[in-house]
Amino acid sequence: MTNSKILLIIGFVWPEPNSSAAGSRMLQLIEAFIGFGYHITFASACAKTDKAFDLKNIGVNTASIQLNNSSFDDFITDLNPHVVLFDRFMIEEQFGWLVAQHCPDAVRILDTEDLHFLRKGRQMALNAGKPFNDYYLYNDFTKREIASIYRCDLSLIISKEEMCILEGEFKIDSDLLLYIPFMLEAVDEEASEALPKFKERTHFITIGNFLHEPNYDAVQYLKETIWPLIRKQLSEVNLHIYGAYATQKVLQLHNVNEGFLIKGFAENVEDVMQNARVCLAPLRFGAGLKGKLIDAMQNGTACVMTSIAAEGMFNISETHDYVADDPQAFADMAVKLYQNEAEWEFYSKYGFNIINERFKKSDFQKILILKVEAITNQLQKHRHQNFIGQLLQHHTLQSTKYMSKWIEAKNRQNPS
Incomplete structure (x- = not known):
């Protein structure tokens, strides 16, 4: 591609808007980026189901990728995206270090979908028959998801309540977060x-x-x-x-x-x-x-x-x-x-x-794209101000990187 706006979305699953709110949300984000001239490739390591939306019908390229496989190195190097969007923190954990290594100048965006650690903590409290409190809020998912938010240049947050939790309870810099709820057509x-x-x-x-x-x-x-x-x-x-x-x-x-x-x-x-x-x-x-x-x-x-x-x-x-x-x-x-x-x-x-x-679509589409463009134009300054993110990028992902390489080597020795 020669266009200066190339977006890679790495999906946890292929979007199924008729099956889940997450699928609808993903299509809303895709529509926003298409509307502002981005060329999009959607890639996932997950198998497609018969309910998956046909992204090619809206001009989105698709690619199947593999976990813990060096083929992703060639894929992302050839694509050379300017923006990479991770669909949920687990995807950032798996692919974030590879994106940082091969496309260091690409803006890294995390779409949280919802705060998984909040949902998990509430489930733990319910199962224990206890009121939800800080004991359940500060769970292992919390550590992983907050780390992922710091490693990214921007995280999309779907709920104002969750914005308050991240900024208030966890003191995350507001420059790293953007409130983008569902983006919907008005009902006239x-x-x-x-x-x-x-x-x-x-x-x-x-x-x-x-x-x-x-x-x-x-x-x-x-x-x-x-x-x-x-x-x-x-x-x-x-x-x-x-x-x-x-x-x-x-x-x-x-x-x-x-x-x-x-x-x-x-x-x-x-x-x-x-x-x-x-x-x-x-x-x-x-x-x-x-x-x-x-x-x-x-x-x-x-x-x-x-x-x-x-x-x-x-x-x-x-x-x-x-x-x-x-x-x-x-x-x-x-x-x-x-x-x-x-x-x-x-x-x-x-x-x-x-x-x-x-949930006015046109308003939030503009807010999203303007924020991404602003970060793109001052990426190094933006990252310099996020020292915790740099720290985590340097140390935490080393373990992810070497674990992934170990799994890849093991898979080569024992092909299924």
Whole structure:
């Protein structure tokens, strides 16, 4: 390529926008860079599934790469990108030192997706039956992810709550972080008016990729605790549960008599969301922004959620009448919203306002590209001010480098 703007994205997986919020997020980032003239190559060591988005249709080159294999050296040297985006910190751990070695002048960006250490710490606390506190916040994932953030020139943070944690609790320089939430098209009045109204909708819905542990836990929590409380008050109403990669342990939760219906992968999220009256999001741990709430709000479906689900989606000072962590309160809210047309209409429209005010695509696309260009133009100065990052780049990655080379040598001796 001769174009001066070459972006390499190294993906944890191939984007599946119909399966997960992470897939949608990745396509939003790709769209932003394409819009500002970048030539993009997306590479991953992961196998493609039949749900993977065809990136070639939007002009993105693709490449399959291998872990712990010197073929990546030739690949990245030939491509010679100006910007490299790592899809989650695990990818930066695996490939960051190679990018730094072969393309030292490339801007290194980490897309955290969400803070994995925050999600992991909350899961640990839940499993222990304890309140979440600093003991769970400062876990081994925290050390790895914070180190990755320091090694990169810029990290994209999807939630303002997570920005506060990184800047406040961990004192990370704001120059290394950029708040980029979901970047969405506005829902105009004509589109919102065309959506099905209260009386045209029936039943409850929840949706989420079952490979994502918070989603599976939420479905179990619904099955065992919340749904019986709702069903006791609304005996003829069903809960439709959608999500990609439903395993046998998910499918066995299906029970027609209880109105607990595992529907599996939703070919068209808009259709199933618009048919439902209320979306339930009883997440007990997690981080980032929740794609199921975005899907609901875009389609005019009112939501009941836990505080974990609501985090980062609404202004910190806002109170939301349909956020509850107590199961009985959650169930009562769900029943009220399902039965009260005026309340439902208010929160249906409230969702459109959130989409239009907080996730405006054009604004955040411009913010992202301007920041990347600013770092590109003063890269050495930017790195000089990040001494901890230099320190980690020098020392920590030496162990990663030599471990990778040892694995590569071992693989050559014992080919599978």
